[in-house]
Amino acid sequence: MTLELEEEEVTVWRLRRLDHLRNTLRVIPHVIRINSLPRFCKSSIYFRRYPSIKTVLLAWGACRSAVACQSFVIDVIVCNRRPPQCKRPFSRSLITLPSDHGLAWDTPDLSGVRITFSGFSCCSACIVPDPPRPPESPSLSRTRRTVSVSDRELCGPQHHNVPGRFNSTQILKRLREQFHTSVDAYIIPMADAHMSEYVSECDGRVEYVSGFTGSAATAVVTRDKAALWTDGRYFLQAEQELDCNWILMKSGLDDTPSVNDWLLEELKEGQAVWVDATLVAAATATNNIKLFAKHNIDYRAEGVNLVDIIWSTDNRTECSNSTIFPLDLRFAGRRWQDKLEDVRKKLDEVKVDALLINALDEVAWLYNLRGQDQQSSPVFRSYAVVDRDNAWLFTPLHKVTDxxxxxxxxxxxxxxxxxxxxxxxxxxxxxxxDLSKQWSKVLLPSPWSYSGGATYRMLSALGVPLEDPKIVSQPSPIVGLKASKNAVEVEGYIRCQIRDSATLVEFLEFLESQIEDGQYWTEVSAAEELKKRRNVQEYNMGLSFSAISAFGSNGAIIHYKPSPESDREINRTSTYLLDSGGQYLDGTTDVTRTMHYGTPTAKQIEAYTRVLMGSIDLARLVFPEGTSDSGLDIAARFPLYSAGLNYRHGTGHGIGVYLFVHEAPTQLRIYGKEPHGLYENYFMSDEPGYYEDGEFGIRLETIVQTVVKDTPYNFDNKKYLGFKAVTLVPFEPKLIDTSIMTDEQLNWLNDYHRDVRAVLGPVLQQRQNGRALKWLTSKTQPLQPSVRPGFRSSASEFIAPSLLCVGSLLLQTVVRS
Known part of the structure; x- marks a missing residue:
């Protein structure tokens, strides 16, 4: 059938590269809808962003691989009005991807995309993005909607006594007294002098002034206002914990101003904003000094900390005085001398004389040392310096044993x-x-992934600005060296995962039997029981983080922390989400499973199944070595998108070997703004989720290893990588609806459960735990496909290979730093 339109109603372009298409789309206003026209119904895509229709666009093309999408001939038809043929309804095989509010400005908007593959032998149509939106200029940001305390859900007249809420009134009053006449706004980062993601209690300044206990936030206090920024993991938690002195800034939402935008709106010319120079990245402070100067506002990174002045009178928690210890070579795998040699080779490559190291896990990894200065992280207060001939370690001397x-x-x-x-x-x-006078060039680490980079105080000690030729600002080379695990670390880590998985299986069997017998268990008591079981395992050194033990609606709080005030009974009425992990001399674990001890609702089953499908689709991917991590996130979200569901957190993070549970550089975040390449023997989490506010939460987290895949071809002489699951804990069969799963997904699940049973079965037999072995066997029985009336799922309609085409505009291959 031929589509007939009057000449003035249609414009046709013949394009051979998607970047040409992007450039063309920049001049097309309001690209709203792509519909399944009769002529092109075999491969179509559909965008719906706003109720009004101003433009209809159809793009089609076949892809043999994700890379082919970058150079395929595409026809574009732009209709100035909606033709009658566009009204044709879609078939049931369509898959819908709703918009994700967390998308970065420079990534494609996948709003409301529908895709059909019927009759197509290779891959689906490549998705055409909306034109990129440039980052908002600070000078234009003053038109943004004002955010205030009145926006808070729990700050009405009836919310004066929220249980467990911190009263910040007196602390804010005392902090403002320190402003005197020289400070008009004070920034309080959730950071330490080493730009750590998680800080020790003695560095918990944000919690001290606000009562917020999450792990990611920035607080700003002016003379008459207080505001706290946090991400989607903590929106619900912050709403509950912050009293009504605080404006809650929900980072990532379109109407939320950045810290700088808000300060530019609040401050007047001639006023000043201060921040502790040891708690802000060198690049951040340097840029902010220039930015605020344009508005005649003084941004000052100072050596004094105003919070510390008032905190010192409030019985501030002392920093740890525990000693440090060497990590045995049978766990570390390589001598520190060999690691120093690797670092010096990197210095030669970038032609610098010295490297400054302030990241605590980098110091610990480099010298094969561990400590206990952070709760759940085996690091210690320290700096390191490496030049071509010398190496230094700076740490409290009382920590250094013979x-x-x-x-x-x-x-x-x-x-x-x-x-x-x-x-x-x-x-x-x-x-x-003194040392800096000997060097011509110094590598000053820039922020990258979880690594916060060098601080402004470090830059000040070098005596030159960041733009000086003496400074080479780029990510620390140790990040990549540490992330790619050596053979000893890989072997030890897999053994560690087997022990930890067996322990979790024993606990889950025990808890399920207790609940079924009517025994009383709560979030807190369950977490304590699991902690006791982990603590007695070989090589255990404690927890890798406080367990997220969350029943029912508490599970919708993404990083929920059970407390006596919030503690709930675990029973048969809803889901129980358990996210936990341990620190071992041979590895760091992090695993999440969601259970239901009664009869789950249809919504809970569907949500769980779609989260599981996303986890499987991500685990099944194959990609060239060096592929950007964030580009893979779309695979895990695809099954949720297809039902109009999503989640407000990343899908994966790197993980250390007896180090940080969140390890740079890997971050699977569809909204990520920087690429981090994936290489062999990285370990990372695979953890999609879904959270129904006020009802329940579901998350499934499995640690995977990047391994070389045996492919029939080797394009560009590159390795092709995939994932191997190393966490071995079964998924809950009663929460799985196989009728919406593809054969490939179901086969992966059954193969995984077979491996879990084969590896953990002998371990449980050796531990003489027959009950846990029986439970494991029942949970890992092969699941059979089922078909809903009127629904057919097949690989041609809903498989990960099509996701590679969908994600081709997101995937990037980056050069390993």
């Missing part, structure tokens, strides 16, 4: 490549000022 001195050959060390000079932590900046 064993550590022997390990580092530091007793008589005055320089050289075979020893480490140990100096007191408090002397770092003074010594750095």
């Amino acid at each position: 064993r550590v001195k022997t390990h580092l050959n530091s007793e008589t060390c005055s320089g050289g490549v075979d020893c480490v000079q140990v100096r007191d932590y408090d002397s770092f900046f003074v010594i750095l000022e």
